[in-house]
Amino acid sequence: MAAPPAPAGPGDDAAVVYATSGSLVVTTDILVESRHFRLDWSSPYDVGRKAAAQNLADVVAMGAWPTALLIGLACPPATRLTVTDGLADGLRDECAETGAAVVGGDVVSADQLIIAVTALGDPRGRAPVLRSGARPGDTVVLAGTVGRSAAGLELLRAGVTTGPLVAAHRRPTPPYAAGPDLARAGATSMIDVSDGLLADLGHVARASGVVIEVDADALAAYEPAVPAIHRLTGGEDHGLVATLPPGAVLPSGVRPIGRVLGPADPDDPAGPEGAAGTVRVVGADVPADLLGQPGWDHFGAAGN
């Protein structure tokens, strides 16, 4: 993706960041060792890349171009320099994938290693793509990987420490360019998949007041090497899921996986089923363990 104007980080009281079009998007996340990452499973460099990636993915999910990252690092006094250097290198290199730069930060001493990341992005004059704009008739589309991080985590827990799924858990590769591409293609809503596809589509369905139907078979064809349960519920790959209006041209790397329906109309028993905010899974490939899980009830996931 094209690089935005270079931000200035003068080491002053605050950094100066350009915002070319009168607004910007900003997001923050806080990551705690042994809760959000483990240094026995991931290198400090990979933790740095992942910490940046999850915030940069939030920026592109608004259709904006990442411009700047700020880092707050709390670490125990005994933290080795190889750890902090690795984190810093990973944060810097993941930023570089998007044209953004680390422009500021703060380092303090604490009992536990904690990384606070704030990411800024420039929507370049386009209205940010929110979760609330999905409309009946839209196509649900996906970019990037889904479920690989969760599958990799399962392998790590089982003692497997190599292979592409484990690598995907250690260092997700969000489809950064697809965010602005989908905004340009007219995306009516967008979100990055951080909680799991069904959970995140639930956020969109509720914010938009619609029913979202996921085609489990299209999803299986999209991501065949991942168990169905992880495709539907695994987060942290930070793929992008968006809704596009009829007739929109799909950007490169983007594929349809479902559709948006209106909520059920009690006067039209032949119309679509489900209350606003519902996510339904259709197709032959709905995993049995999903259907039985009470945890998914509030997302209204239902096979047929």
Place this chain on the structure above:
Amino acid sequence: MAAPPAPAGPGDDAAVVYATSGSLVVTTDILVESRHFRLDWSSPYDVGRKAAAQNLADVVAMGAWPTALLIGLACPPATRLTVTDGLADGLRDECAETGAAVVGGDVVSADQLIIAVTALGDPRGRAPVLRSGARPGDTVVLAGTVGRSAAGLELLRAGVTTGPLVAAHRRPTPPYAAGPDLARAGATSMIDVSDGLLADLGHVARASGVVIEVDADALAAYEPAVPAIHRLTGGEDHGLVATLPPGAVLPSGVRPIGRVLGPADPDDPAGPEGAAGTVRVVGADVPADLLGQPGWDHFGAAGN
């Protein structure tokens, strides 16, 4: 100070913040319980106000108007709701003093209470005021309180828990309006006093390549109720110190406390003393304990 356009925090992947003039300033700090604050000395509400204040002061020290705050909160699972509510109320109310708003955040579980604050500000078309612009002939001016927080901390350590100095430690009151006012008055450099007046003027002197002379007697007249050592070395009041060119009109509440000199010229033994980056303290009121402290050598503080 006039309120900037209200930022939007839609609870989406990221918040949307207005930046009216093509750039913004942004700063981040991370605060750790028992290192940066103590809940047995300060209420959660005051800790929230202080956490916001120190970041908002960094924004106004650039001459910008604060617009938005993002909060990352890590807290032990047993943290009482009165603590998190108090923190949130304090953060919100301190923001409101400046016209800014909390637009986003993240809450996670951790072993220790940690608050990561990111503040954004709008320079409204004016170039941000950096540390590097002080010029020989400028006047050094101060706004807000100085040394009261350090004096209050000393009292708390001695078991005194009430009074104005203790209150100043618990909840600093940065002179927010003075930041944009000083920028408008033509400030050539500005910094908020967070490390102590001599230390922060040292940052300005080094970044600007000048010698800064502080008039200890003017400072004593400015802040008479505070011991001299705290006036010169106490941080965390988040007053603003700036340099103004000859002929500038001092904004309300701003008073001169020193002057900017060029570095010593070896060919002009009658010229100003001191190497670039030096801070000198002149006047009758230089505390003896400052002169003997080797820690201040690198700021070049010298009485006469």
